[in-house]
Amino acid sequence: MSKRIDEFKKERERLNEAILDRDNRNIQRFFALDGAVYREGALSAKTKELLGLVGSLVLRCDDCITYHLAQVKEAGVTDEEFDEAISIGLVVGGSITIPHIRRAYQTWKELSK
Amino acid sequence: MSKRIDEFKKERERLNEAILDRDNRNIQRFFALDGAVYREGALSAKTKELLGLVGSLVLRCDDCITYHLAQVKEAGVTDEEFDEAISIGLVVGGSITIPHIRRAYQTWKELSK
Amino acid sequence: MSKRIDEFKKERERLNEAILDRDNRNIQRFFALDGAVYREGALSAKTKELLGLVGSLVLRCDDCITYHLAQVKEAGVTDEEFDEAISIGLVVGGSITIPHIRRAYQTWKELSK
Amino acid sequence: MSKRIDEFKKERERLNEAILDRDNRNIQRFFALDGAVYREGALSAKTKELLGLVGSLVLRCDDCITYHLAQVKEAGVTDEEFDEAISIGLVVGGSITIPHIRRAYQTWKELSK
Amino acid sequence: MSKRIDEFKKERERLNEAILDRDNRNIQRFFALDGAVYREGALSAKTKELLGLVGSLVLRCDDCITYHLAQVKEAGVTDEEFDEAISIGLVVGGSITIPHIRRAYQTWKELSK
């Protein structure tokens, strides 16, 4: 994985721990649930991460997109599958998703090295 | 399919035709593209419709949700797969998606008859 | 103007007055400002109403769209101009604007009678 | 409470139960969490319901607004407090919240009878 | 207050003045109104700033969040109250608010020094 994305993931982890250390039970429950919904089930983990990716894209959340890109890459999503998922997000969410798509392709390229 | 959803689809079709009759080339191109991105490719049509469903749910578009629900049902999505896709949309988009989820479960029930 | 849109405008007026009767100065100031920004100035009232229309479309607010449609119609916007403004909103905001565009074309048709 | 709002609450309850009957553990956990965050704590239940109301207003979710309006009414929120909370939502979220504010004032009036 | 937040506030002030210098009366009126709705009234300034914070969080506006965090800190909001307000925003707005919550906790920590 590229250095930038590796650092992104470490920083993300560090900040999540800082939040969870606050010992707010409801926030902890949300974080646990946020992990649980992406676990392999009737739908594969790969499909679920793609759902998380497209959801993040249409809501235009760069950090969420970067995270799910790393996950779908690990799940074995190919370039063609990536293109197709992105094109759905683009058509659903419109041209305002394009700046995020530019950054998503940058991240995908780094993840593909 | 239930009568309500059948009527929804016919009304949707009728209105789309009214728009396309206006002969605005750019709007026609968008509608063509909106069909094209969901076609079977590297990702299955089933996965693509699920992506459209979750994108529609987090953006809280009831008509879009109803349409994609009919599509995923036809694509053979099971109850468990439906539950899992919805739960991702719920966690990504938050409690403001819940009224749409209530209506989605109603529609799903009608589609399942 | 069609009966439905005439009733929409009357109901809108009635409810606005109920809100303004509450004598909350800040809400009154907002309503006054909401009228002021659309007044003829360096940009024409027609252009301003089109800006309000496209803003309302990409934010997917049906009541706002209906209101601005009546305004742009009165300002003399033609069918071709309407089509072009809508196509910008569609491309910027994506396919989730389509259900609102269907309703906008219905309203436009009623306004054109 | 008005008949309309009473029916809204019953229908909401009925549909929530239909969703929870599906026995999807993650959706059940989200619903439980959605109840938990509004419980009296360091912040009063009244303040929390006002936070839910303004969050729902700026995200323009009518069903969520109706629900929180019933809750803040029960928590003893006065007309002036209601006006002030709404005016914050209006300024933060802009004129596209106005159709929802119109409906909120209708609901508030029904709740006040 | 931390140096970063102090600079944020100064830069914000400087840019606001640049906008207001343009002498556009409607923009000036909006800015005045944006100040007015948070002033102590039937609801306390503290409650109002919390409403502004949660509104900003669910709409995912980092600059707005930073601003309201400084305000709620000054209004004497405790760590527990902060946690509870954030947890409502998280549940209402979903996991896409999490990157903003990470940054909010960073800012809160700096404000608490």
Next chain:
Amino acid sequence: MSKRIDEFKKERERLNEAILDRDNRNIQRFFALDGAVYREGALSAKTKELLGLVGSLVLRCDDCITYHLAQVKEAGVTDEEFDEAISIGLVVGGSITIPHIRRAYQTWKELSK
């Protein structure tokens, strides 16, 4: 044009080409359509770029705003017209657009040199 905006446009172009090189036909079609809707027609290119600007502002997309600002500047939009278009976006979209408006005025100033 200022150096920063010139670099923004070059980087934007470079990234668009990287995306289009991927040879995903649907994404290419969207990009072509995104160019087509702003072309001079029944509405002038100037009006269309203003529509794109206000749409981008209420959806709070900084890159989109910067792009359309360069376009409206080239189309001969004056300071007063710019102020009026921004004030519509501000009223429609609310105070959460203000951070984007601050940046828009910065960009406008650079474009005006």
